[in-house]
Structure formats: C-alpha cells, structure tokens
Amino acid sequence: MKKRWIRNASFITMDEENPFLxxxxxxxxxxxxxxxTESPDPATDWEEIIDGKNKIIMPGxxxxxxxxxxxxxxxxxxxxxxxxxxxxxxxxxxxxxxSQDVQVGTSLSVIEMLKGGTTSFVDMYDHMGEVAGxxxxxxxxxxxxxxVIGLVPPDVQQAKxxxxxxxxxxxxxxxxxRITTMMSPHAPYTCPPDYITKIVQAAHDLDLPLHTHxxxxxxxxxxxxxxxxxxxxxxxxxxxxxxxxxxxxxxxHLTDEEIDIMKQYDVRVSHNPGSNLKxxxxxxRVPDLLRAGVxxxxxxxxxxxxxxxxxxxxxxxxxxxxxxxxxxxxxxxxMAALRMGTIDGAKSIWLKETGMxxxxxxxxxxxxxxxxxxxxxxxxxxxxxxxxxxxxxxxDVWVDGKQLVRKGECLTLDEEKVKAEFTASxxxxxxG
Amino acid sequence: MKKRWIRNASFITMDEENPFLxxxxxxxxxxxxxxxTESPDPATDWEEIIDGKNKIIMPGxxxxxxxxxxxxxxxxxxxxxxxxxxxxxxxxxxxxxxSQDVQVGTSLSVIEMLKGGTTSFVDMYDHMGEVAGxxxxxxxxxxxxxxVIGLVPPDVQQAKxxxxxxxxxxxxxxxxxRITTMMSPHAPYTCPPDYITKIVQAAHDLDLPLHTHxxxxxxxxxxxxxxxxxxxxxxxxxxxxxxxxxxxxxxxHLTDEEIDIMKQYDVRVSHNPGSNLKxxxxxxRVPDLLRAGVxxxxxxxxxxxxxxxxxxxxxxxxxxxxxxxxxxxxxxxxMAALRMGTIDGAKSIWLKETGMxxxxxxxxxxxxxxxxxxxxxxxxxxxxxxxxxxxxxxxDVWVDGKQLVRKGECLTLDEEKVKAEFTASxxxxxxG
Numbered sequence: 001m002k003k004r005w006i007r008n009a010s011f012i013t014m015d016e017e018n019p020f021l022x023x024x025x026x027x028x029x030x031x032x033x034x035x036x037t038e039s040p041d042p043a044t045d046w047e048e049i050i051d052g053k054n055k056i057i058m059p060g061x062x063x064x065x066x067x068x069x070x071x072x073x074x075x076x077x078x079x080x081x082x083x084x085x086x087x088x089x090x091x092x093x094x095x096x097x098x099s100q101d102v103q104v105g106t107s108l109s110v111i112e113m114l115k116g117g118t119t120s121f122v123d124m125y126d127h128m129g130e131v132a133g134x135x136x137x138x139x140x141x142x143x144x145x146x147x148v149i150g151l152v153p154p155d156v157q158q159a160k161x162x163x164x165x166x167x168x169x170x171x172x173x174x175x176x177x178r179i180t181t182m183m184s185p186h187a188p189y190t191c192p193p194d195y196i197t198k199i200v201q202a203a204h205d206l207d208l209p210l211h212t213h214x215x216x217x218x219x220x221x222x223x224x225x226x227x228x229x230x231x232x233x234x235x236x237x238x239x240x241x242x243x244x245x246x247x248x249x250x251x252x253h254l255t256d257e258e259i260d261i262m263k264q265y266d267v268r269v270s271h272n273p274g275s276n277l278k279x280x281x282x283x284x285r286v287p288d289l290l291r292a293g294v295x296x297x298x299x300x301x302x303x304x305x306x307x308x309x310x311x312x313x314x315x316x317x318x319x320x321x322x323x324x325x326x327x328x329x330x331x332x333x334x335m336a337a338l339r340m341g342t343i344d345g346a347k348s349i350w351l352k353e354t355g356m357x358x359x360x361x362x363x364x365x366x367x368x369x370x371x372x373x374x375x376x377x378x379x380x381x382x383x384x385x386x387x388x389x390x391x392x393x394x395x396d397v398w399v400d401g402k403q404l405v406r407k408g409e410c411l412t413l414d415e416e417k418v419k420a421e422f423t424a425s426x427x428x429x430x431x432g
Numbered sequence: 433m434k435k436r437w438i439r440n441a442s443f444i445t446m447d448e449e450n451p452f453l454x455x456x457x458x459x460x461x462x463x464x465x466x467x468x469t470e471s472p473d474p475a476t477d478w479e480e481i482i483d484g485k486n487k488i489i490m491p492g493x494x495x496x497x498x499x500x501x502x503x504x505x506x507x508x509x510x511x512x513x514x515x516x517x518x519x520x521x522x523x524x525x526x527x528x529x530x531s532q533d534v535q536v537g538t539s540l541s542v543i544e545m546l547k548g549g550t551t552s553f554v555d556m557y558d559h560m561g562e563v564a565g566x567x568x569x570x571x572x573x574x575x576x577x578x579x580v581i582g583l584v585p586p587d588v589q590q591a592k593x594x595x596x597x598x599x600x601x602x603x604x605x606x607x608x609x610r611i612t613t614m615m616s617p618h619a620p621y622t623c624p625p626d627y628i629t630k631i632v633q634a635a636h637d638l639d640l641p642l643h644t645h646x647x648x649x650x651x652x653x654x655x656x657x658x659x660x661x662x663x664x665x666x667x668x669x670x671x672x673x674x675x676x677x678x679x680x681x682x683x684x685h686l687t688d689e690e691i692d693i694m695k696q697y698d699v700r701v702s703h704n705p706g707s708n709l710k711x712x713x714x715x716x717r718v719p720d721l722l723r724a725g726v727x728x729x730x731x732x733x734x735x736x737x738x739x740x741x742x743x744x745x746x747x748x749x750x751x752x753x754x755x756x757x758x759x760x761x762x763x764x765x766x767m768a769a770l771r772m773g774t775i776d777g778a779k780s781i782w783l784k785e786t787g788m789x790x791x792x793x794x795x796x797x798x799x800x801x802x803x804x805x806x807x808x809x810x811x812x813x814x815x816x817x818x819x820x821x822x823x824x825x826x827x828d829v830w831v832d833g834k835q836l837v838r839k840g841e842c843l844t845l846d847e848e849k850v851k852a853e854f855t856a857s858x859x860x861x862x863x864g
Contacts, residue, residue, distance in 0.1 A: 079766065278761070310806075323712040376503065383739065
C-alpha cells in the first residue's frame with residue numbers, strides 16, 4: 001500500500017462540510033483517505049511526505065469542452081466569425097490532419113493542460129484512438145468522443161458512426177477507469193435529423209451519454225428554425241437526444257422555455273466564455289442557468305478559438321463577465337466559478353469520485369505556489385484562485401494518486417520531443 | 433559607454449515600418465541604438481551579450497490606471513457594487529493606511545508589475561512621496577498623482593491641494609526623467625465644481641496634465657445630471673478640465689456626443705475592462721472610441737478590483753470582450769489590443785520615447801519565454817502574446833536601459849523583505 005502525506009498546506013476542498021483548512025491530506029494508492037487539521041502519525045511507513053508550505057492544494061480542474069489536436073491551429077486564424085472561421089479556415093486544414101498530427105497536437109495540449117492544473121478533460125475530435133492513447137500514457141483523465149459531422153453521403157455517415165461506436169466501446173472504462181466515452185453528433189447544423197436519431201440509438205445501445213455543440217451562434221439558431229421549424233433545444237429534444245444523459249457545449253442563445261426544458265431533462269452545459277467572446281458568438285445566460293438549477297461547467301474549447309487551455313482564465317471570465325453584462329456585481333461569485341471549474345465539471349461528465357478533496361474520493365489534485373505577490377495578502381484564497389491566479393501558478397499535479405507534474409515539469413510525456421514533432425506536423429500541414 | 437547586444441531573438445517592435453523581425457537589438461546606456469536583421473560586429477567591446485533564443489522581445493507594457501498600495505486589499509471585498517465597495521469597504525480601511533502601509537503595498541505591486549512585464553504605470557493615491565520613493569528605487573517608470581477627494585471642509589481641501597501640488601512639483605522629471613506627475617481631482621462625484629476648478633488652475637500653474645475617474649458607473653452619470661444638470665463629460669469640459677491634457681480612467685458610460693467632445697479635446701481613455709466587469713460597472717464603448725480616433729490605453733485599476741496586475745489579461749480582455757458584446761469578431765483585433773497595452777499606453781501618459789523598439793527610443797523592453805506549449809506553433813506571435821500569454825511568461829525586464837528583472841527575479845526590490853512587511857501591515861490594518 002503506497003501511502004503519501006501532504007503536510008501543512010492550505011486546502012480548498014470543495015467539500016461543503018469542510019471547505020477550507022490548513023492541515024493535512026493522506027493518499028493511499030489512487031484515493032484520498034484523510035483530509036483534516038490533525039496530523040497523521042509520522043511513524044507510519046510513508047512512501048512520500050510532501051511539504052505543503054506556501055502551497056494551496058485543491059481539486060484538479062475539469063475542462064468540459066476541447067478539441068485538443070487543434071493546438072496545431074493556435075493563432076492560425078483569429079478575428080473571424082464562426083462560420084467563416086470553420087468553413088474557410090478550420091475545416092480545410094483539419095481535413096489534412098493525419099493520425100500522427102492528432103497524436104502530436106493532442107500531446108501538446110495534454111502537456112499544457114496538465115501543467116496548468118487540469119486533471120480531467122472532454123475531447124471531441126477525429127482519430128480518437130490516438131487521443132485515447134495519449135491520455136492513457138499521460139495519466140490524465142479523459143471523457144472522449146468521436147465527433148461526427150453528417151453532411152456526407154449515407155455510406156460515409158455509416159462508416160463514421162461505426163468508427164465512433166467502436167472507439168466508444170473499445171475505450172470506455174480503460175486506463176484504470178480514467179478514460180470514459182460518449183457519443184457525439186457534432187451539432188444540429190452539421191447532422192441531419194435522421195442521422196442524429198441513429199447516433200442517439202447507438203448511445204442507447206452502448207449505454208453512453210451524448211455530447212454536442214448547441215446554440216453557439218445566433219445564425220445557427222435562426223437557421224435551425226428556418227430548416228426544421230424549431231430552435232435547437234426543442235429540435236434535439238424531439239430527436240430523443242435528451243432521453244440520454246447529455247452535455248451540450250456553448251448554449252449561448254437560449255430562451256426561458258429552452259432553459260426550462262434543459263433543467264427538466266438534466267442537460268448539462270459546458271460554458272466556454274473565452275471562445276464565445278473570441279468568435280463573437282455572444283454571452284451565455286449563465287446566471288439564469290444557475291438560477292434554474294442547470295448544471296454548468298467550464299470549457300476552453302480548442303486553442304484555435306481561445307487561444308490557450310488555461311482553466312483559471314475560464315473561471316475568472318465566468319466570474320467577471322456575467323457581472324459586467326448583468327450589472328449585478330454579485331452574479332457568479334468566486335466560489336460559484338470555482339465550483340464550475342472543479343466539482344461541477346466532474347459531475348457534468350458523470351465522474352462521481354473526483355472534483356473534491358475528501359476521504360474516499362479519487363486523488364486528483366493540484367498544488368499552487370501561493371508565495372507570490374499576486375497571492376498576497378495570504379488569505380482570501382478562493383478569491384485569489386479565481387480572480388488572480390493563472391495556469392502557471394500550478395507547480396504539481398496528481399491524477400488517480402499518481403504524480404504527473406512535479407515543479408512544473410510533466411513527468412509522463414516528453415515535452416521537448418512533443419514540441420519537435422508538433423513543429424514538424426505544423427510545417428507539413430501549412431506548406432503548399 | 434555601456435553597449436549591450438540582444439541577439440537572435442524574435443522581436444515585436446510596435447514600429448509600423450518594421451513590426452516583426454528575427455534579429456538583433458543594440459542598447460547603449462538608456463537607449464536603443466539599433467533594431468534589425470543584420471548582426472552587429474561581434475568584435476565591438478560589448479558590456480553584455482544576451483542570447484535571445486526562444487525569446488519574444490517586445491516593448492514593456494504600460495498600465496495607465498492603478499492605485500498600487502491597494503494590493504493590501506486584494507480579496508478583501510469582492511462581489512459588491514462600486515458605491516458599497518468604495519464607501520463601506522475600501523474607504524474605511526484605507527483611512528487607516530499609514531505612509532509605511534502605502535510604501536509596502538506599492539512595493540508589492542511594483543514587484544508584481546515588473547515581474548509581469550509592466551515597465552510604466554500610472555498611480556493615483558495618497559502618501560505619494562512614498563510611492564515615488566519606491567518607483568525611484570525600483571527603476572520602473574511612473575506617472576504619479578495625488579488623487580484628491582474634495583468632500584471635506586475648505587481648509588482640508590486646501591491642504592490636500594497643496595500636498596498634491598508640492599508632490600507634483602517636487603517629483604516631476606526626477607529619477608532620470610522616469611517619474612512624471614499629474615494633478616488629479618479623484619472624480620466629479622467626489623469633488624465639488626469649485627474645487628475641480630482650483631485643481632485645474634494648479635495644473636495650469638505647474639504645466640501638468642490631469643487625471644481623473646470619469647463615468648465609471650451608470651449611477652454616477654445619473655447623479656451628475658441630477659446634481660449639476662450635465663453628464664460628466666460636459667461637466668468636466670465646462671470646468672476647464674479638458675483645457676489641460678487629460679487622461680480619464682474608465683469612461684464606461686458615454687453618449688456619441690460625449691465621444692465627439694473627448695476626441696475634440698484629445699482626452700485620453702484608460703480602459704479598465706477587468707475592473708469594470710468585476711464591479712459590474714459595465715463595458716466601455718471601445719470600438720466606438722477607436723473609430724472616433726480617441727487614444728485608448730489599458731489599466732488594471734487596483735488589485736482590490738481586478739485582482740491582479742497582469743496587463744496581458746487586460747489586453748486579452750480588451751481584444752475578447754468587445755467582440756462578444758458587439759457580435760463583430762473583427763472588433764479590437766490582437767494588434768489593436770497590443771497597441772493599447774504598449775505604444776498607445778505610452779502616448780496616453782505623454783511619454784514620447786517609450787512603447788516602441790526603434791533606434792533612438794528609450795530602452796524599456798521585456799523578454800518572454802516562447803518555448804512553452806501555449807506559444808506553439810512558433811509563429812503568429814502577436815496572436816500568442818494577446819490571446820495566450822500571461823504575466824508569468826515574462827522572464828526579463830529592462831527600463832531606461834537597466835535590467836530590473838532577470839530570470840523572473842526582481843533585482844531592485846527585495847521581494848522576501850517586502851512580503852514580510854506587507855503581511856505585517858495587513859495584519860495591523862485588519863486587526864480589531
């Protein structure tokens with residue numbers, strides 16, 4: 001039994017019964033067995049004793065919407081609207097992505113996420129076997145899904161669906177349970193209704209949740225009404241999507257009725273404030289969603305539309321943006337943003353054992369260096385984490401009880417090798 | 433003659449004739465003497481040769497609105513509206529600030545700013561002699577002003593005005609010209625009209641610019657109309673404020689007519705997007721201001737309402753926010769945000785020799801570590817600096833040709849000593 005002791009640290013636990021303490025945490029193999037102010041017995045046979053002095057220890061962050069391989073397109077096309085950006089910029093070059101490109105793009109993103117304190121992420125992309133392979137080796141937790149675009153002939157549709165199903169079946173529960181899977185129609189505007197119905201049936205057959213983009217831009221909502229007679233929420237409800245557990249990304253443009261339906265069906269929202277601003281998609285009605293009791297988490301979206309994978313920034317944006325828009329400075333307080341980035345992120349992707357530091361939970365946690373000017377005065381740590389911190393304050397990261405980042409260095413993936421391969425991929429993709 | 437050579441770096445110069453290059457820069461004493469692709473002669477008697485490999489070299493950032501000592505109140509009161517926050521939280525505890533508190537609070541902020549790549553800042557506060565002393569020792573550039581609140585008896589008003597004048601007179605042009613000064617009525621809502629007139633006269637007498645808070649919240653604008661019959665812009669114009677060179681902070685709530693007046697009088701705006709969101713003050717009409725030709729720069733405001741002094745974040749917010757609000761993804765492109773944070777910041781505070789890397793300019797510049805995942809692919813550097821970077825990517829900082837930060841360490845102020853004194857001040861201020 002590997003026993004480790006984190007001693008004399010400041011903890012933000014996200015456990016409502018015991019939210020903040022200066023004290024100790026004990027890890028046995030992949031689980032937390034103790035969090036509290038009393039010191040454990042120093043005479044125990046400790047595998048490792050970790051000094052928590054000047055550290056904030058908190059649950060790892062959960063990024064609930066990403067397309068990790070798109071790090072290859074960071075900065076490739078900025079300051080364009082969603083449809084132009086997708087159709088004229090992203091899709092043509094993404095069409096050239098090989099499995100190898102997806103593997104290196106994802107690897108770079110996983111290193112960035114891990115070093116920045118993200119311990120679990122959602123990835124929706126193609127060549128998902130490569131993505132799962134990277135996640136397995138990296139030690140990170142991933143909820144992965146092959147996003148399918150259905151604007152193709154029936155035989156290609158069928159092949160994509162089979163690819164998505166076999167990926168989902170093969171990888172669900174793998175890597176000591178760190179990898180889970182979902183089924184994903186890319187969006188209502190990229191999948192004909194009958195194809196969405198087939199994907200829903202596949203999710204029933206495999207007993208998996210669904211993930212999709214929804215109501216990201218106003219144009220998309222208006223087109224949905226024109227083409228199908230309904231706004232996206234009712235459209236997806238009618239197609240049976242919400243009969244499965246569902247996580248939707250964006251959900252920027254919603255009516256009160258749509259929020260009610262989402263609450264009724266327990267549809268979860270991945271709020272992507274940075275991406276929604278950058279693509280000028282708009283600003284999601286987060287305070288209204290929270291008031292209605294909809295589960296809201298945070299996603300970076302890809303680094304082509306963000307352009308980094310810093311979840312502290314998304315927490316801060318979620319906390320700041322809705323104050324400025326609503327005129328209500330009490331909208332989305334720091335603790336609400338921190339919940340979205342941790343425990344509610346975990347719940348949103350059906351992870352019951354992470355997102356909180358508490359005996360019995362999986363040991364997914366991070367350490368921040370709090371001995372820096374922007375963490376002074378050395379109090380109000382929730383405020384500092386949300387309003388002042390950044391990815392680069394993270395020094396150490398553990399997932400499933402295993403240390404993956406030590407003093408800012410990723411222990412499981414070779415950063416220098418990945419950067420060299422990444423540059424080679426980028427040069428090949430953009431040449432000629 | 434001290435000659436230094438930065439070799440083989442990637443430069444973002446902000447010089448329109450030569451905006452990007454991979455090459456070399458030469459510094460002689462406090463000035464840049466060469467920026468270009470040709471290597472200077474290695475046989476020159478170099479005082480120092482600095483390897484620019486994997487570095488982005490760019491002008492230092494300019495923070496045009498801050499109250500640096502308020503780092504003591506970081507996290508002290510979040511998620512409240514402006515008037516409650518000021519009157520019930522900030523002002524009572526600020527009333528207890530001693531000169532020593534201002535000195536340590538400012539020191540902590542100066543360390544945070546310098547390490548984060550800010551080379552020039554505006555500070556409006558009290559005990560300004562202490563602030564100037566810190567700026568002098570730190571090597572930073574400061575445009576400093578004693579902000580006066582006039583809601584006091586006439587003799588106190590007069591004493592404050594004299595204090596502001598003697599500070600401004602004593603320190604203007606000091607520290608090899610690194611320190612300049614302004615005169616500052618705190619805001620139209622905290623200074624009676626006749627007091628503002630006196631401050632304007634003082635600015636005429638001393639030949640100094642003016643700085644004030646203006647139109648930060650809607651309530652303040654409405655109160656101004658109720659009390660004085662005019663909105664703040666016309667009110668200040670009528671009081672002669674704009675007959676002096678003027679920098680206003682915030683300018684969130686403006687009509688088209690007010691923007692015209694500001695353009696006509698060349699009134700400069702310090703846009704503080706983070707603070708304006710956090711206090712739910714609203715969102716300034718930055719695209720309209722830019723279209724009208726008003727000079728817009730960026731400020732963090734104090735770390736009590738931000739809550740850090742990371743100017744990369746303000747550039748990113750300026751670039752993202754106005755896209756999301758306007759629905760126009762081309763609003764405030766990356767380069768426009770970068771101009772606000774550098775060259776236009778310098779112009780806003782009447783600095784003619786900084787904000788750009790070009791022969792003849794003062795050597796105020798910073799180095800970023802670009803060999804990190806969030807800077808890959810290694811191209812699109814303006815995009816990466818605005819959309820992906822943070823304060824903690826800065827490794828080295830020079831002001832007036834002198835290196836102030838080396839490998840992330842401040843060379844001029846003792847960070848450990850400052851943190852200890854800061855904690856002592858905070859504990860004394862909040863006890864009992």
